[in-house]
Amino acid sequence: MDKCTFCAGGPEDNFSKEERELYGQNRIAEGKVPLCAAMCATKALLAGDGDVVADVFRERVFKRGSGNNAWGWDKAYQKK
């Protein structure tokens, strides 16, 4: 099992043959977000500059609420 590289390759030079053979792609060097964040259907995974991510999260909390006041909380966490 490999550890998550945040899709940023390894210590090899960006776009080098070694990097491509070991990691396949360096999405961060390509200016892309990690693949799992790009493919996340619910957009639960956020990646990028901390200020931008914080703004997205703040907007979501403002629109949807948070904790047990969040939209869908009752359905997701029904008491038994």
Ligand code: SF4
């Ligand atoms: S796809 Fe996601 S979990 Fe997999 S290496 Fe990239 S950042 Fe890590």
